Amino acid sequence: MYTDLNQKVAVITGGSRGIGRAIAHRYAQEHMRLVINYHDDPQGAHDAVADIQANGGQAVAVQADISTEEGVQALLDAAIENFGGLDVWVNNAGMEIQKPTHEVSLADWNKVLDVNLTGVFMGAKAALNYWLSKHQTGNIINMSSVHQQIPWPTFASYATAKGGVKLFTETIAMEYAPQQIRVNAIAPGAINTPINAEKFADPKQYALTQSMIPMEKIGDPEDVADAAAWLASDQAKYVTGTTLFVDGGMTLYANFQGGRG
Numbered sequence: 001m002y003t004d005l006n007q008k009v010a011v012i013t014g015g016s017r018g019i020g021r022a023i024a025h026r027y028a029q030e031h032m033r034l035v036i037n038y039h040d041d042p043q044g045a046h047d048a049v050a051d052i053q054a055n056g057g058q059a060v061a062v063q064a065d066i067s068t069e070e071g072v073q074a075l076l077d078a079a080i081e082n083f084g085g086l087d088v089w090v091n092n093a094g095m096e097i098q099k100p101t102h103e104v105s106l107a108d109w110n111k112v113l114d115v116n117l118t119g120v121f122m123g124a125k126a127a128l129n130y131w132l133s134k135h136q137t138g139n140i141i142n143m144s145s146v147h148q149q150i151p152w153p154t155f156a157s158y159a160t161a162k163g164g165v166k167l168f169t170e171t172i173a174m175e176y177a178p179q180q181i182r183v184n185a186i187a188p189g190a191i192n193t194p195i196n197a198e199k200f201a202d203p204k205q206y207a208l209t210q211s212m213i214p215m216e217k218i219g220d221p222e223d224v225a226d227a228a229a230w231l232a233s234d235q236a237k238y239v240t241g242t243t244l245f246v247d248g249g250m251t252l253y254a255n256f257q258g259g260r261g
């Protein structure tokens with residue numbers, strides 16, 4: 001438990017399932033008050049809110065497309081209207097489209113960049129403007145990926161967006177450090193969530209992914225949520241502009257294990 005998080009207000013984009021939902025659950029355990037954004041699965045968001053309320057917590061579910069300015073504004077407005085402010089903004093929403101790069105349509109390229117990169121910019125911008133107008137500090141957490149570092153053929157738009165998230169995080173961390181606004185990224189490796197459901201349903205693919213991880217196991221959304229709680233808390237009060245890898249060692253080049261190579 002991080003007692004300083006008690007009653008803090010957080011917006012979590014894409015919070016209805018997967019990693020976002022685990023972060024909502026973890027933040028609720030810290031007694032934070034939450035705006036849980038969803039895009040296309042109201043059931044997941046309403047179940048998340050019901051779970052939290054049943055345990056005495058405070059949360060609202062808000063439908064919004066975070067690749068639009070109106071969508072992002074609606075989330076900020078919900079935080080202010082329901083809870084009177086904002087302390088933490090988690091840019092978690094993301095999606096991917098797999099295709100050989102020479103076959104990717106401009107529309108698909110733009111969609112992936114709009115959600116994974118421009119959505120992060122717009123979320124950060126909304127939060128920064130709010131904190132600057134109130135002369136208060138704040139905390140932004142951007143969900144990146146090991147693919148901010150590892151190239152990923154047939155997922156060029158996704159890897160490009162996450163690479164952009166890395167440098168965007170570092171740049172605004174430096175820009176707003178004098179205001180004591182912290183900005184960090186989390187780079188998950190392979191995590192068991194709906195984004196990977198189809199892939200991991202195939203035992204061969206599951207085993208292949210596992211073999212790329214030195215710790216030899218796929219991660220859980222809760223592993224990422226624990227990192228998001230720590231980064232939001234005062235335990236990380238001197239941490240800004242960094243990417244926290246939560247990947248079981250995936251970025252350590254597993255092929256070299258045991259002295260191979």
Ligand code: NAD
Nearest residue numbers: 014018019039065066092093094145188190191193194195
């Ligand atoms: P997921 O598909 O379970 O969840 C993604 C969430 O983003 C969903 O709630 C979805 O509705 C939301 N979303 C998508 N487009 C949106 C939009 N336009 N507006 C609002 N919400 C939108 O996937 P996940 O694994 O939980 O992914 C969460 C984040 O973690 C993503 O940014 C993803 O890139 C990143 N990530 C996941 C993994 C992994 O292995 N699962 C690895 C690295 C990074």
